[in-house]
Amino acid sequence: MDALPATVVAADTLRDFVSRIFVAAGCSAEEARRIGHHLLSANLAGHDSHGVIRVPRYVQWLQEGKVRAGQAPTVVAESATHAVVDGNLGFGQTIGPAVVDLGIAKAREAGLAVVTLRNAGHVGRIGDWAERAAEAGLVSIHFVNVGMGEIVAPFGGVDRRFGTNPFCIGVPQPDAPPLLLDFATSMVAEGKVLVASNGGKPIPPGALIGPDGELSSDPRTLYGPIENTIVRDPGNGEGALRAFGDHKGSGIAFMCEILAGCFAGSPTAGPVPGGKRGGIVNGMLSIYLHPQHFGAAGFAETARSFAEHVRNSRPAAPGGEVLVPGDAESRTRAARLRDGVPLQPETWAAIQTTGAKLGLPPPR
Numbered sequence: 367m368d369a370l371p372a373t374v375v376a377a378d379t380l381r382d383f384v385s386r387i388f389v390a391a392g393c394s395a396e397e398a399r400r401i402g403h404h405l406l407s408a409n410l411a412g413h414d415s416h417g418v419i420r421v422p423r424y425v426q427w428l429q430e431g432k433v434r435a436g437q438a439p440t441v442v443a444e445s446a447t448h449a450v451v452d453g454n455l456g457f458g459q460t461i462g463p464a465v466v467d468l469g470i471a472k473a474r475e476a477g478l479a480v481v482t483l484r485n486a487g488h489v490g491r492i493g494d495w496a497e498r499a500a501e502a503g504l505v506s507i508h509f510v511n512v513g514m515g516e517i518v519a520p521f522g523g524v525d526r527r528f529g530t531n532p533f534c535i536g537v538p539q540p541d542a543p544p545l546l547l548d549f550a551t552s553m554v555a556e557g558k559v560l561v562a563s564n565g566g567k568p569i570p571p572g573a574l575i576g577p578d579g580e581l582s583s584d585p586r587t588l589y590g591p592i593e594n595t596i597v598r599d600p601g602n603g604e605g606a607l608r609a610f611g612d613h614k615g616s617g618i619a620f621m622c623e624i625l626a627g628c629f630a631g632s633p634t635a636g637p638v639p640g641g642k643r644g645g646i647v648n649g650m651l652s653i654y655l656h657p658q659h660f661g662a663a664g665f666a667e668t669a670r671s672f673a674e675h676v677r678n679s680r681p682a683a684p685g686g687e688v689l690v691p692g693d694a695e696s697r698t699r700a701a702r703l704r705d706g707v708p709l710q711p712e713t714w715a716a717i718q719t720t721g722a723k724l725g726l727p728p729p730r
Contacts, residue, residue: 370565372708375729380707381406383721383729384418390724391425393435397460404459408491409707412698413548414566415557416491419713422597422720424457424488432645433457433487439464447476450631453486458648461486466495469654470502477659481652484632485513488646493548493695495652496536500544505655508534511626513633513647517588518552519606521616524579526606529635530555531622535691538657540666545673546692551619552607556600559585559607563592564712576605596716625651 385402389395401424409417427433437456441449449468453461465483472479489495492508499506512529520527530550537545550556553573562569563585572581574588587605589598609615627634632649657665679688702708709717718728 370711372566373711373714374706374708375714376706377406377410377703379729380409380418380709383726384421384717386726387421387425387717387721387724390721390726391428391435393428393457397435397457400463401457401459404462404490404494406707407494409709410699410702411491411493411695412702413491413493413555413557413695414561414709415555417557418707418709418717419557419560419564420488420490422716425720425724426597427487427645430645437461439468439483439486441468447472447478448480449482451481451483453483453648455485455647456487458487458489462489462495463498465650466498466506466652469506469652470499470504473504473654473656474502477656479654481654482626482630482632483648483650483652484630486632486648486650489648489650491548492532492534492650493536493546496534496546496548497544499654500536500538500546503538503656505538505657506534506536507653507655508532509622509625509651510534511622511632511649512635513627513649514635514638515646516636516638517556517600517607518609518619518635519575520620521609521613524575524577524606527636528552528609528616528619528623530607531619531626531635533618533622537669538666539670539673542670543692543696545669545690546695548691549610551609551615551622553610553615554607556588556607559588560598561710561713563589563598564710564716566710566713573608574605575608581608596719 381402385398388398388401405418434455437454439461440452443450451465469479469481496506510532515529516526518528530552532550534548554569569583571583574582588600588603590602609619623634626649630649630651633647673690676690677688
């Protein structure tokens with residue numbers, strides 16, 4: 367599917383409209399602002415797959431009871447250096463900050479903390495949580511799974527067995543954005559297939575695999591028929607996403623299921639009851655490290671120096687450049703705050719349709 371010209375919406379306008387949609391859908395004004403802030407944050411970072419394109423789905427899941435408004439996390443067990451937390455199917459944009467702040471507080475006191483999160487609604491872009499920890503001066507590592515969300519085929523197979531299972535590491539940098547590695551273990555995030563289905567950037571060739579083993583880049587492989595649909599359901603397709611890097615990405619996805627699912631006490635990707643994918647239930651295992659407690663004198667400065675050393679590598683192509691994790695997000699954020707957020711026309715239309723169903727006129 368070819369990319370269509372984008373509709374550009376000012377960041378403040380987009381955040382405000384999304385927030386009003388969730389107030390109209392039944393969230394408190396405070397929670398609605400958090401959802402709007404974090405969905406927009408994903409778009410600003412260039413991760414449109416985890417941004418406002420999710421609005422129609424989130425509203426549908428809320429109306430179907432697959433995610434709950436107004437929830438607070440429950441600490442099931444804890445010590446000075448760990449916590450086990452249940453998200454109670456609350457919005458990830460509410461549960462996520464609370465759980466990260468718990469890990470930050472423990473790591474500041476003890477030097478390190480391990481926090482498991484179970485039964486959370488979609489926690490969105492994991493880079494948001496690593497950035498939050500980095501702002502507090504902490505290194506953080508995050509393993510995430512998608513409970514009851516089989517959508518990715520394991521290496522060598524065609525049947526769905528994993529979620530897209532993100533992995534993320536954040537490293538603080540003084541007076542600068544953090545070094546940030548944040549990726550799905552599938553070739554592309556499911557949301558990028560959703561963006562492509564709305565006329566956005568096409569997904570790479572062979573990112574999908576059909577039940578017959580044929581490789582594909584057609585979103586219909588994942589969603590089934592997409593014509594005249596607003597909320598597209600991966601449960602309607604017969605194909606699957608492929609893991610990145612063959613056995614390597616498949617192996618990381620498997621371990622995300624073990625750590626963020628089995629170990630955290632959250633549902634694994636499958637088997638899915640009734641064979642039908644529902645709303646997203648995320649599990650997450652997070653590790654927080656305070657550099658000062660490890661005697662890492664000058665850690666942030668040394669990391670910055672090494673990052674510059676990597677950036678100064680000679681480009682492979684004339685006019686090219688070498689980036690380190692986090693550079694692309696920082697540049698995109700600055701550009702989109704200045705110039706506005708590009709949205710595929712179908713994405714913007716679906717958001718406005720969702721608002722209209724809740725009695726909201728489109729923003730001016």
